[in-house]
Amino acid sequence: MCRTCGKVGCCDSSPMRHARAHVLASGHPIVRSLEPGEDWSWCYVDEAYL
Structure with missing residues (x-):
């Protein structure tokens, strides 16, 4: 789930990678x-868990 707007998308281990597409758009x-x-966040800019 996007921590900025709440949009939900599948992760990079899923075929369509909707979360990454949302980040790019x-x-x-x-x-x-x-x-x-699970209680983790991921930053696509830093490529790191938060």
Whole structure:
């Protein structure tokens, strides 16, 4: 899920990589996992977990 606007997209391990496409189109660089039990965010600019 985009931490800027809340858009939900599949991650890079999914075939369509909707989260990365959203980052490239919107400029919103940070996403977070919505998977149960996961509490992480990823910054596409720094290519690092937050």
